[in-house]
Amino acid sequence: MHNLDQESSFIRRSISILALVVAGEAVFFLPFVLPRVFRPTLLDVFGLTNLELGIAFSVYGVVAMLAYFPGGPLADRYPARKLMAFALLATSMGGLVMTSIPSLAALNGLYGFWGVTTILLFWAPLIRATRAWGGAKLPGRAFGILDGGRGLVAAAIGSGAVALFAFFMPDEVQSASPEQRESAFRNVILLFSGITFAAAVFVWFALPQQSSTPREMPNRFEPKGLNRVIRMPTVWLQAIVVVCAYVGYKGLDDVSLYAHEVLEFDEVQSARVGTLSMWMRPFAAIAAGLLADRFGVARLTTLSLLMLALGSTMMAAGTFRPGMTAFFFVTLIATSSAVFALRGLYYAMMEEGRVPFGDTGSAVGIVSVVGYTPDIFMGPLMGILLDRWPGPLGHQYVFAVLAVFALVGLLASILFWRLVQRSIQEPIRPATSP
Known part of the structure; x- marks a missing residue:
């Protein structure tokens, strides 16, 4: 039975x-x-x-x-x-x-x-x-x-x-x-x-x-939950990680054009490059989730942002030239995997950040408002950089933007990780409303 x-x-x-x-x-x-x-x-x-x-x-x-x-x-x-x-x-x-x-x-x-x-x-x-x-x-x-x-x-x-x-x-x-x-x-x-x-x-x-509420997450919705979440530093660090990771995601829109204009791939080959990048999503996200439950979400998030920063920096530095196909594909796969791993991790950060289950929606609202702002600015920014500096230089500037955001996200994830480690000895308690 x-x-x-x-x-x-x-x-x-x-x-x-x-x-x-x-x-x-x-x-x-x-x-x-x-x-x-x-x-x-x-x-x-x-x-x-x-x-x-x-x-x-x-x-x-x-x-x-x-x-x-x-x-x-x-x-x-x-x-x-x-x-x-x-x-x-x-x-x-x-x-x-x-x-x-x-x-x-x-x-x-x-x-x-x-x-x-x-x-x-x-x-x-x-x-x-x-x-x-x-x-x-x-x-x-x-x-x-x-x-x-x-x-x-x-x-x-x-x-x-x-x-x-x-x-x-x-x-x-x-x-x-x-x-x-x-x-x-x-x-x-x-x-x-x-x-x-x-x-x-x-x-x-x-x-x-x-609404399903697991036994280990007994919290229920309270009107003061929004104020409670706003006072949590882990929520704001998570929001910074999301915005930086999402910049990386939006930046992947440039990889097929990069392959065409920098590496001199034809249009069919360039389309395949973009497809290869997108097919990394299911494998990277699921693998990151499984590894995070074993080694910690904060640790895997930090590692993914480091990988994104390294890959973006290599492309921003003008490392690749026509004929460097194998090296480029290794970098593309690693960078794309890092981006999609982050997509599978950044909402899982709420558990390690000690967000009460009843306040999940409020935390999602705050994180999303900040985290998805690249939907507004990344498209025009990429267009300006690529149109004003046509050819390899414009693409280098685009990936330089990705590298800068990845480094900012890396710093935020390290601070988040330190708070998580501190909470092992002394649990983080959300500030109560006055």
């Missing part, structure tokens, strides 16, 4: 983390995966310029920045199951609006709406539910599986969407009429909307009806 209970518990936990993985990526299919995979088609069908699409992304970014903070306490108060399922349902309904090929103004409004559904209602509940799944003993494994699994889901669904699009297009793609292209693209939008809706149903039935 005891074995049956253990087996049943294992199955429930497996289904729960699978739901979190699928939902964690599905909610971003329509606003981000769709334009990333089908950008030329989207621009053509909607009659947009790159700048106009960029403005839509900016609308999303501004709404998201405003939504991160209030979304945290919301997640601490209401069950993740309800918030996440409703967010996925609402996001999928936005996809139906998108099939009408709306005007630019309506598209901007749609991206603002998605900023609310994916961030205000979804992001903090996802992180809180993942932390509950891992508990105090396996935070690294939980967040490593979450981000690594999301990478696999994105790759699989993206490949399937491309196959569907090709199926509805004529054999000679270049000969497709505007009507055929629009019809095929509508089917892709419907596919993404359907998957997002299915993820809502999956979450509703897979996650517990009430």
